[in-house]
Amino acid sequence: MYNIRSLQEGEEEALYDLLAVSFTKGNEEIPSVRKIQKQIIESEPSFSHELNRVIEVDGKLVARVGIYDRTMLFNKREFRIGAIGGVCTLPEYRGNGLAKALLDDCTDYMRKNGFFASMLFGEPAIYGRKGWQVLSSFGISSNLKLPLPSTLRIRSADLKEDMAWLKYIYDDINSDLNGPFRRSKEYWEKWIFRKIIIRESHNIKIVENKGQKLGYYVLKADNTICEMGWDRNVADSFNELIGAIFSEAETETVNFIFFMQELFDFICNNSISPELDDMRDKKYYVSKDAIYCGLFKLIDKTEIATTEELISLLRKNNYIFWDIDHF
Known part of the structure; x- marks a missing residue:
């Protein structure tokens, strides 16, 4: 059994450990990766424990999805966007659907907390199953x-x-x-x-x-x-x-x-x-x-009914994403 919840006060070091082990590849060293992941967390202006959704098993953090709280400018208006990043699961716990469960939890959290849409950069074959769809624009x-x-x-x-x-x-x-x-x-x-x-x-x-x-x-x-x-x-x-x-x-x-x-x-x-x-x-x-501009998912359906409509609207209005904002 596992428990899905928000990160708690005092668990920051455990989060850095989780990210380091999960993202270390090939000849990379875990301490170096940990340092980078800690820098990412510490440089996030919208950091809050609630926006870090985690799975706990037997008192140990084993999976995490981060929500970066962003404001997108569109047609002279501002829309709250949940940018998804830092999706990870410890190697020994992979293949059990934990990331999918966390993505469902994130969607529910964003829906309850006033987010208009969500975006991420990842494989459509993985995230498409949970409703995120490819957006392309132009260069x-x-x-x-x-x-x-x-x-x-x-x-x-x-x-x-x-x-x-x-x-x-x-x-x-x-x-x-x-x-x-x-x-x-x-x-x-x-x-x-x-x-x-x-x-x-x-x-x-x-x-x-x-x-x-x-x-x-x-x-x-x-x-x-x-x-x-x-x-x-x-x-x-x-x-x-x-x-x-x-x-x-x-x-x-x-x-x-x-x-x-x-x-x-x-x-x-x-x-x-x-x-x-x-x-x-x-x-x-x-x-x-x-050019590829990430994957989007409509959260708030008050003004737009479907993610397909959102994608179409963004493309027709020459959507621009500045790469330095990449999360």
């Missing part, structure tokens, strides 16, 4: 060249010095987009800080012209562009930002893992026309590519 890729801006400076962001400006630009740009998470000051200081400083999985670049900040973009470790924002009060800031991104690209093809129509149009309308001999040698393009 942009191009190997065309843009005119190189001459007076711009591009530098890595200093999160302490640039935090207020980054938050201002993010809040302004994302107020008109569909899908991004609302980011509080604490979220920037804890969650984003971990991704940039501790994990070094992303790099925020700031574009300046004569000391004036124009915009920023975020690079993943594989050099894909996974987020950007610009100061709409500064003339030509968008144009200068895109030019800077292309000028600094370390790969022949520049990949954006999100879609903005104005970005696509700008590349098409402002790229340098390739020479005929170059076009004979290779293909030049700007393309709109389907």
Whole structure:
């Protein structure tokens, strides 16, 4: 017999142990994995014991599902999203349906506590059985060249010095987009800080012209562009930002893992026309590519009846997920 419940005060160390043993693979060392998992928990702005759903067997924590409490911006409104992460079961307890039982418990918990929908990143074959469905959106890729801006400076962001400006630009740009998470000051200081400083999985670049900040973009470790924002009060800031991104690209093809129509149009309308001999040698393009955006499940059916309707609505409204928010 097992007991499904929320994490209790004083069980944090047992939770870190559970995560470490469950997620350690191959040549990885358990203490190193434990350290990373502890950092994830400690950098979570919405952490609460209630949001950590666990299974106890004979006084031991053997499985866990975490709910990350997020606010999604959509059509000028805010929706509470339960982002599912840290799904794990100790190796010796796998194959007994414990994770499935926890997912049912999470769904029930979110339904009772005012969540609109849930999302996660995982295998559809596993989570599809519990109602989560694949959402795809679009990205942009191009190997065309843009005119190189001459007076711009591009530098890595200093999160302490640039935090207020980054938050201002993010809040302004994302107020008109569909899908991004609302980011509080604490979220920037804890969650984003971990991704940039501790994990070094992303790099925020700031574009300046004569000391004036124009915009920023975020690079993943594989050099894909996974987020950007610009100061709409500064003339030509968008144009200068895109030019800077292309000028600094370390790969022949520049990949954006999100879609903005104005970005696509700008590349098409402002790229340098390739020479005929170059076009004979290779293909030049700007393309709109389907990308995986996770799995969604409708929780609150007050306004929308089915998860299928939710998926359709998100796709029709150009859903955007910024990768640095990945949980």
